[in-house]
Amino acid sequence: MSASSRAAPPLGSAAPVVRLTGVGYEINGRSVFDGLDVVIERGKVTAIMGPSGTGKTTLLRLITGQVRPSRGRVEVNGEDVGALDTDSLYRLRRGMGMLFQNGALLTDLDVYENVAFPVREHTRLPEPLVSRLVLMKLQAVGLRGAARLMPAELSGGMARRVALARAIVMDPQILIYDEPFAGLDPIALGVVLRLIRETNDALGLTSIVVSHDVREISLLADRAYLLSGGSVAAAGTPTELADDSSPIVRQFMDGLADGPVHFHYPAPDYAAQLLDAEVPV
Amino acid sequence: MSLVSEVVDNGRAVLVKSGSFTLFSLRLLRVTPAALRRTRLVVDQVYNTGALSLVIIMLSGLFVGMVLGLQGYDLLQRFGSTESLGVAAGLALLKELGPVVTALLFAGRAGTALTSEIGLMGATDQLSAMEMMAVDPVRRVCAPRFLGGVIAMPLLAGIFSMVGIFGAQLVGVTLMGVDAGQFWSQMRGAVELRDVNQGILKSCVFGLACSAIAVYEGYHAAPTAEGVGRATTRTVVSSSVAVLVLDYMLTAVLL
Numbered sequence: 001m002s003a004s005s006r007a008a009p010p011l012g013s014a015a016p017v018v019r020l021t022g023v024g025y026e027i028n029g030r031s032v033f034d035g036l037d038v039v040i041e042r043g044k045v046t047a048i049m050g051p052s053g054t055g056k057t058t059l060l061r062l063i064t065g066q067v068r069p070s071r072g073r074v075e076v077n078g079e080d081v082g083a084l085d086t087d088s089l090y091r092l093r094r095g096m097g098m099l100f101q102n103g104a105l106l107t108d109l110d111v112y113e114n115v116a117f118p119v120r121e122h123t124r125l126p127e128p129l130v131s132r133l134v135l136m137k138l139q140a141v142g143l144r145g146a147a148r149l150m151p152a153e154l155s156g157g158m159a160r161r162v163a164l165a166r167a168i169v170m171d172p173q174i175l176i177y178d179e180p181f182a183g184l185d186p187i188a189l190g191v192v193l194r195l196i197r198e199t200n201d202a203l204g205l206t207s208i209v210v211s212h213d214v215r216e217i218s219l220l221a222d223r224a225y226l227l228s229g230g231s232v233a234a235a236g237t238p239t240e241l242a243d244d245s246s247p248i249v250r251q252f253m254d255g256l257a258d259g260p261v262h263f264h265y266p267a268p269d270y271a272a273q274l275l276d277a278e279v280p281v
Numbered sequence: 282m283s284l285v286s287e288v289v290d291n292g293r294a295v296l297v298k299s300g301s302f303t304l305f306s307l308r309l310l311r312v313t314p315a316a317l318r319r320t321r322l323v324v325d326q327v328y329n330t331g332a333l334s335l336v337i338i339m340l341s342g343l344f345v346g347m348v349l350g351l352q353g354y355d356l357l358q359r360f361g362s363t364e365s366l367g368v369a370a371g372l373a374l375l376k377e378l379g380p381v382v383t384a385l386l387f388a389g390r391a392g393t394a395l396t397s398e399i400g401l402m403g404a405t406d407q408l409s410a411m412e413m414m415a416v417d418p419v420r421r422v423c424a425p426r427f428l429g430g431v432i433a434m435p436l437l438a439g440i441f442s443m444v445g446i447f448g449a450q451l452v453g454v455t456l457m458g459v460d461a462g463q464f465w466s467q468m469r470g471a472v473e474l475r476d477v478n479q480g481i482l483k484s485c486v487f488g489l490a491c492s493a494i495a496v497y498e499g500y501h502a503a504p505t506a507e508g509v510g511r512a513t514t515r516t517v518v519s520s521s522v523a524v525l526v527l528d529y530m531l532t533a534v535l536l
Contacts (some may be wrong), residue, residue: 090415098413104406
């Protein structure tokens with residue numbers, strides 16, 4: 001169960017943990033990715049950004065093996081995720097932690113049991129040890145005092161912190177965050193931001209953060225990818241992206257309503273649709 | 282032409298669904314032995330599906346038995362054999378009404394609860410979160426619920442029949458004046474162990490079918506409010522039809 005049993009390059013080395021090469025993916029005949037190349041380096045916080053609907057969450061699902069690519073190769077720690085059977089995939093996932101946008105806490109278990117859940121499922125540790133492990137992780141996210149609260153009693157920010165404690169309780173190598181800042185108040189946002197950075201550095205993790213919050217990503221990420229039109233539109237440090245002059249990067253970073261990503265969804269001619277009853281809605 | 286293609290499409294959809302259900306059931310059966318070792322999880326589900334259905338089962342059993350008492354008395358009176366009311370009520374409840382009505386009520390109460398619970402877990406990413414924690418949701422969530430339903434159904438059917446017989450006795454003996462000795466002694470003489478076993482076998486088969494349908498529909502529900510609602514409806518409809526079809530098949534084989 002322990003991270004020590006997994007062969008991994010030394011911490012801090014820049015060897016890629018995740019590598020997507022020429023990845024193509026379609027949903028119901030609609031192309032989401034076409035020739036996507038992404039490299040996530042060990043020990044760093046890498047952000048995946050992009051306008052809504054560009055497939056950021058789908059990218060995470062490809063990395064975690066929840067969906068398989070139509071073309072190309074997705075490698076995690078050198079293993080081809082698309083070629084793994086269920087057992088191998090589950091073995092691989094034991095080295096990953098994922099934080100869902102809404103926390104995805106198990107609603108019939110309290111905070112303590114939610115954090116203890118992966119430990120109880122994968123190990124036969126004695127209860128005093130489980131208890132110490134859970135309390136240490138809850139202390140790390142500042143919610144040791146909320147151990148006996150039910151998920152329905154938590155605020156959005158608290159739920160995400162509990163989910164973070166649950167995600168790190170098995171000491172994963174890779175931590176994946178899906179929209180961790182969505183819907184948080186400034187205080188909770190600051191807490192989550194600090195926790196992601198501190199968790200990554202203190203535990204020597206590799207973090208992948210999917211977000212479209214430019215300000216937060218520029219504060220947090222070591223490297224960022226901007227996705228658009230099914231491939232990588234730009235990549236680099238947040239500073240490099242901020243200085244990039246390409247139209248799609250400028251539209252995204254400056255929050256412009258129109259540009260390469262159009263304000264209007266494709267539609268028939270406006271005047272023709274208003275004046276001619278024959279043009280269908 | 283469009284009618285033909287529609288029929289073909291519907292036929293294909295039914296085949297795909299049947300295949301999907303069969304594969305899911307096999308997967309469920311494969312992980313069930315492992316789930317049996319998690320006694321606590323199974324006991325919790327027996328409580329959820331069984332104990333929490335007790336009130337509706339007992340109330341329905343009582344009234345079904347009372348109606349059986351009234352109708353049976355009215356019918357038997359025409360042949361001058363009202364003392365056979367105990368036999369009629371006993372056999373009808375143990376062999377037929379107990380298992381069937383319990384299964385229909387189970388589908389409406391416990392089956393819908395199972396489907397909506399698992400469906401909502403899917404809609405709120407709880408099942409995906411389990412998969413990401415390398416925990417198989419079919420083993421951890423579906424199998425204990427399936428087992429809980431399978432264990433609870435025969436127990437509920439037995440309680441339904443017992444309360445139903447009491448209801449028939451209440452009406453037949455207390456209200457209509459059938460002799461209590463005749464009511465019970467004739468029942469004891471005519472109802473054989475084979476009849477009881479038949480009812481138990483039926484309720485076990487119904488338990489398997491209703492529980493498998495409920496967890497299948499929940500697990501495959503579209504992750505939206507509408508999707509969960511539709512899945513819940515499908516659970517009731519599919520379970521009810523399955524129970525009635527299986528009842529005919531089992532009766533034909535067992536008689």
